[in-house]
Amino acid sequence: MFDSLNERLSGLFDRLSGRGVLSEKDVDEALREVRVALLEADVALPVVRQFMTKAKELATGEEIIKAVKPADQVVKIVYDGLIDMLGGEEPEPLNLNAVPPAVIMMAGLQGSGKTTTSAKLALRLSKFDRKKVMMASLDTRRPAAMEQLKLLAEQVGVDFLPIVAGQSATDIARRALQAAKIQGFDVLILDTAGRTTLDEALMSEAAEIARIANPIETFLVADSLTGQDAVRTATAFHERLPLTGLILTRADGDARGGAMLSMRAVTGLPIKFLGAGEKVEALDVFDARRVAGRILGQGDIVALVEKA
Amino acid sequence: SRTSQTLTEQVTQVFSQKESLSDSDLEALEDLLIESDLGPQISANISAKMAQAKFSSSKDSTAVREALASALADELVNHEGTFEPLGGPKPYIVLFVGVNGSGKTTTLGKIAASLTAKGAKVLIVAGDTFRAAAVEQLKVWSERAKADFMGRKTGADAAGLAYDSVVKAKEEGYDVVLIDTAGRLQNKQALMDELLKIVRVIKRVDPDAPHETLLVLDATVGRNALSQEQIFGRQAFVSGLVMTKLDGTARGGILIPIAKASDAPIKLIGVGEDIEDLHAFKARDFARSMVGLEPQA
Ligand SMILES: Nc1nc2c(ncn2[C@@H]2O[C@H](COP(=O)(O)OP(=O)(O)OP(=O)(O)O)[C@@H](O)[C@H]2O)c(=O)[nH]1
Ligand SMILES: Nc1nc2c(ncn2[C@@H]2O[C@H](COP(=O)(O)OP(=O)(O)OP(=O)(O)O)[C@@H](O)[C@H]2O)c(=O)[nH]1
Numbered sequence: 157m158f159d160s161l162n163e164r165l166s167g168l169f170d171r172l173s174g175r176g177v178l179s180e181k182d183v184d185e186a187l188r189e190v191r192v193a194l195l196e197a198d199v200a201l202p203v204v205r206q207f208m209t210k211a212k213e214l215a216t217g218e219e220i221i222k223a224v225k226p227a228d229q230v231v232k233i234v235y236d237g238l239i240d241m242l243g244g245e246e247p248e249p250l251n252l253n254a255v256p257p258a259v260i261m262m263a264g265l266q267g268s269g270k271t272t273t274s275a276k277l278a279l280r281l282s283k284f285d286r287k288k289v290m291m292a293s294l295d296t297r298r299p300a301a302m303e304q305l306k307l308l309a310e311q312v313g314v315d316f317l318p319i320v321a322g323q324s325a326t327d328i329a330r331r332a333l334q335a336a337k338i339q340g341f342d343v344l345i346l347d348t349a350g351r352t353t354l355d356e357a358l359m360s361e362a363a364e365i366a367r368i369a370n371p372i373e374t375f376l377v378a379d380s381l382t383g384q385d386a387v388r389t390a391t392a393f394h395e396r397l398p399l400t401g402l403i404l405t406r407a408d409g410d411a412r413g414g415a416m417l418s419m420r421a422v423t424g425l426p427i428k429f430l431g432a433g434e435k436v437e438a439l440d441v442f443d444a445r446r447v448a449g450r451i452l453g454q455g456d457i458v459a460l461v462e463k464a
Numbered sequence: 465s466r467t468s469q470t471l472t473e474q475v476t477q478v479f480s481q482k483e484s485l486s487d488s489d490l491e492a493l494e495d496l497l498i499e500s501d502l503g504p505q506i507s508a509n510i511s512a513k514m515a516q517a518k519f520s521s522s523k524d525s526t527a528v529r530e531a532l533a534s535a536l537a538d539e540l541v542n543h544e545g546t547f548e549p550l551g552g553p554k555p556y557i558v559l560f561v562g563v564n565g566s567g568k569t570t571t572l573g574k575i576a577a578s579l580t581a582k583g584a585k586v587l588i589v590a591g592d593t594f595r596a597a598a599v600e601q602l603k604v605w606s607e608r609a610k611a612d613f614m615g616r617k618t619g620a621d622a623a624g625l626a627y628d629s630v631v632k633a634k635e636e637g638y639d640v641v642l643i644d645t646a647g648r649l650q651n652k653q654a655l656m657d658e659l660l661k662i663v664r665v666i667k668r669v670d671p672d673a674p675h676e677t678l679l680v681l682d683a684t685v686g687r688n689a690l691s692q693e694q695i696f697g698r699q700a701f702v703s704g705l706v707m708t709k710l711d712g713t714a715r716g717g718i719l720i721p722i723a724k725a726s727d728a729p730i731k732l733i734g735v736g737e738d739i740e741d742l743h744a745f746k747a748r749d750f751a752r753s754m755v756g757l758e759p760q761a
């Protein structure tokens with residue numbers, strides 16, 4: 157649907173071929189194309205600006221390598237800059253470094269994928285890391301939210317804190333902690349209700365849950381299809397909760413996923429996982445290279461980068 | 465002559481004290497549009513239009529916002545549609561489609577409640593036979609809405625259920641049938657084919673059905689909404705758009721490029737999780753809220 161950055165730049169640089177270095181004017185023209193490409197990829201405007209300043213420094217005066225088209229070269233500079241801004245090539249692992257039970261708390265907007273991702277994490281931790289995992293649903297609002305997590309717990313074969321009707325989210329958090337402690341669980345995953353950041357009552361409820369449960373990991377679970385709102389949402393959750401990482405869901409969609417970069421850039425938090433499907437197995441470790449290539453609309457960026 | 469014409473223009477301008485916006489004001493407006501998800505191109509176009517506009521004072525930010533809101537409303541007014549399931553044939557079959565988590569089930573529940581409140585006989589059909597507790601979730605909504613419910617076990621064939629529901633609704637004289645479907649990403653062709661199968665079997669009972677296919681979009685979504693509209697629109701014959709979650713910080717400005725691209729009008733907006741949080745789409749109010757103005761009295 158949208159041109160890749162490389163296509164955008166190719167036309168521009170046809171006129172420039174044969175020169176030695178990228179002049180400031182060349183760079184400015186190229187960066188205007190980069191700006192549009194990033195906005196088309198849903199990178200948020202403040203983050204685009206921040207990125208442009210950096211990219212300009214990197215690109216100005218860069219020598220044009222004879223064998224490479226200048227378009228490819230600018231794409232590579234942008235690509236490397238994106239990877240850097242996404243937190244580098246090495247993914248940050250899940251942190252469970254706590255006196256058991258290590259608590260993982262999930263938070264985010266309505267429908268972002270918290271409940272499904274809770275089950276995906278539970279599966280990964282129990283199956284690959286041989287941890288004894290319990291999940292608890294603190295969602296007292298959405299119809300059948302608790303049943304949803306309960307069914308998923310059965311499906312992935314982990315324990316589920318029994319449902320007690322009428323308890324508040326904070327009461328459930330206390331009960332879950334106690335149960336997990338007494339029964340010797342390694343990990344306790346707390347799923348919470350979706351909330352908008354403007355809902356003061358629910359935002360303070362989430363903060364209170366975090367205070368009670370003292371989670372070692374608090375994830376903001378967000379949709380990778382998100383547009384410009386990514387900045388407001390990530391900032392607002394980051395202000396109210398002790399977030400330690402981001403999980404972006406629906407990476408199996410066909411969005412460019414600029415929201416991933418936006419959220420990472422405004423919070424400085426590592427993206428730890430990507431949701432890649434509805435099934436409980438579909439959780440990928442974050443890969444900055446893949447995401448950077450995707451933001452640029454460049455499936456085959458590896459070949460390009462090897463040339464440059 | 466040329467001079468006199470220029471002079472006349474100057475005189476008129478002095479008398480009406482008209483000012484245009486400064487470059488930095490225009491840039492701020494363009495940023496506002498980009499940050500509302502209108503996309504770089506349309507934002508630049510609208511900002512260029514605003515550069516032509518004259519104001520009694522360019523420092524009067526309310527007047528500028530008003531002008532911007534009306535420019536945005538112009539893009540939307542021809543795409544305002546109404547959802548009227550009680551005016552048409554009976555049973556009126558409505559299908560809810562969209563990507564995962566966009567708000568289909570909740571929107572269906574809200575609609576059901578508003579219809580039963582008007583005395584309509586409504587059948588809710590749990591066509592999401594995939595997601596954990598999707599059936600239970602919709603069942604709760606049918607109780608809230610006091611509508612009849614039809615569902616099967618998770619894993620059952622959704623198309624078969626849809627077919628049976630339409631047959632039942634015909635036999636038992638229902639006014640409206642609301643059929644939920646599982647969330648699916650539009651780039652997954654196998655899942656889109658399953659949706660098309662649901663449409664096909666419904667048509668076997670009633671060739672004119674579904675009478676309405678609502679594509680439910682989340683206001684936080686960015687450029688991908690265009691792809692959602694395009695693919696669902698073409699493959700699932702979408703006849704109306706619903707935008708949910710406008711009670712959060714997202715302004716839903718993606719509707720502007722969508723309105724340009726889509727044949728289907730925008731019909732409803734969701735502004736919360738409760739049963740009454742669904743409104744008819746009003747282009748002017750929507751445009752005003754995008755630029756931070758209250759709806760006009
Ligand atoms: N395609 C795809 N679908 C996903 C992914 N993660 C979650 N989903 C789907 O997204 C929808 C919403 O997921 P939930 O886990 O219920 O989201 P939630 O954040 O718990 O929602 P609330 O509790 O209502 O706020 C469901 O249909 C899930 O199957 C993903 O990575 N890819
Ligand atoms: N704030 C807000 N939340 C909403 C709105 N509409 C739906 N939701 C919430 O969004 C979440 C997902 O809504 P659902 O109706 O389950 O979405 P769905 O499209 O049926 O999801 P799947 O069936 O999993 O694809 C739930 O937590 C709803 O309560 C709205 O207008 N505003």
Ligand SMILES: [Mg+2]
Binds near residue numbers: 271295301349
């Ligand atoms: Mg949930």
Ligand SMILES: [Mg+2]
Binds near residue numbers: 569592647
């Ligand atoms: Mg649903």
